[in-house]
Amino acid sequence: MNFADLSNLALRGLMRRPVRTFLTILGIVVAVASMVVFLSLGEGFRRALGDQIGNIGPDIQIQLAGSDSSSVFGSPIPDVPVENVARFETLKTELGIRQVIPYLLTARGNFSGSGYVILAYPFENTKLTDVYPNMKLSAGRWVLPTEANEKVAVVGAQAAKTAKLGLGDELRLSRTDRYKVVGLLEKGEGFTDSAIFLPFQSLSKTLAVQGKATGIALKLNDASDARAVANDLNKRFEGELKAQTQGDVVQVLDRAIAIGDAFRFGISLIALIVGGLAVANTVMMGVYERTKEFGVIRAIGAKPSFVFQLVVWESLLMALLGGVGGIFVGWLGTLAVNFAVRDLISVEIAQITFRLAGLAIGVATVLGLLSGLLPARTASRLVITQALGRN
Amino acid sequence: MIILQATDISKVYPSGESSVTALNHLSIGFEAGKITAIVGPSGSGKSTLLNLLAGFDRPSSGSVSHQGIDITGMPETNLASYRLAHFGFIFQNYNLVSILNAQENVELPLSLASVPKAKRNSISSEILKRVGLGKRTTHYPNQLSGGEQQRVAIARALATNPSVLFADEPTGNLDTTTGTGILELLTEPMEGSQNRTLILITHDMEVAARANQIVRIRDGKLEA
Ligand SMILES: Nc1ncnc2c1ncn2[C@@H]1O[C@H](COP(=O)(O)OP(=O)(O)O)[C@@H](O)[C@H]1O
């Protein structure tokens, strides 16, 4: 029998109980959709990471050897002595370092909610555009080199929204310390949108962490040297400081996202297993109901393997229809997620990529095959005379 | 010429602690192109014999051969292909596939045998016309009367032009008039397929009278 005939027969079998078949497919749709939505979050983060890598920071970041760089979105305790800046200054010509910039980083609120990030740079010798070349003001002005000790702030577009800050408003960081907003940034791509920029020395005092930095950023004359320079620095300061390139940071983040993916996939696996059991149950019931018909088909001359294929194909058809439906419903779900968080984060965190759609179809296929195996085995092994019943 | 031969076949069904001997060392040969009627009381082993001859089931001992080929020891896959190629069956309760219409039921063995669609269509249309259902081709089994369903079943059995046709009480569920029509259909010589062997179980002595040979069975044995 050719494939078209087999498919036709399988479809007819499924359409014998249209409501039951529909409900089963719906179960798969829900399971696959939940998986798609869950995993789309990871894809969104991953894509955002790719888009915004230029904005995450400098070519090389220096941190203490023991500290954990994966807490980019947390509030790491500033632990890098500022004296180290001088050590890198002396290596400037030898290693092609253009600028050495200590910075402080602290997060307020949580990143997914109403949070923002506070970043402090030594404005006496650094401009924000040195670190973020694409950054533009939408109102006000930059922090002046003379304001290194003043309580002034330049605020990212998204941070202005979440912290409800306008030009001239004050950002209150402690009972005594209020920072006046002197500049607002144009909406850019991602991370810097959710940041508020303050002078390094002022924030040092406010946080009472004088002499310490969260890290030291290095701008190189040629960014493509980053890997080699980082290796060199890691050798020179082994056990004391560590140098990371943007690639390293991305790798760590990527690993964090992968762990998140695994976790979310684990959750959706439960839904998938339940969906798979529903398919198995439906197909099994179909097999029991049609025992006699399978007996007739076998009596006429169908091989056991044909009956096996027929039943597996029924199962696979349901799972694939559910998979396609699940991708569609999941896509609607990601639209809803992105709409719900549109004011909180500037990136579309939920993304359906081809990779994800492929995974969904793959999972549905495996599901259909697995669910069909047992019923197919049962159907293919039935004894003809018993299946036909007694005349 | 003997086309189908059963040699010393027995069939024992396990039944709880004990067992039932449905066929007891029975041997019988069937002439090619002849009609054989199998008669006997209920429970005597008629259906069991037919099932073994048709290769639906295997004897507990003994063997069945068709055109000199022993089908008893064939692997199930080969046996299925063998049935498809050489045998046709008609059951008392028609056993049409309910999700397929008349024409599709008739074409089922043809598509199992991978006959191309166009050829399938022409064969099924022709046979359905021959059994008097030329205008019922798209009806589903539940839209057909018992007699009509049995005609579809006969058309399905004939579609592959088998050398042996088996029928287990084909008129058992039909009234006398309808049953007579079905029997005429089964026993009338058909053009281009003169050599068909028909082995038929019946309770009806009138039916048996049409046969070339009558085989009587009692308690799983041939009656002299
Ligand atoms: N699948 C089976 N399992 C157990 N016993 C069976 C089975 N099929 C038939 N029998 C027994 O075998 C004997 C012969 O049955 P059967 O061949 O159907 O007789 P008939 O067709 O002549 O009425 C009966 O006693 C019946 O109960």
Ligand SMILES: [Mg+2]
């Ligand atoms: Mg019987």
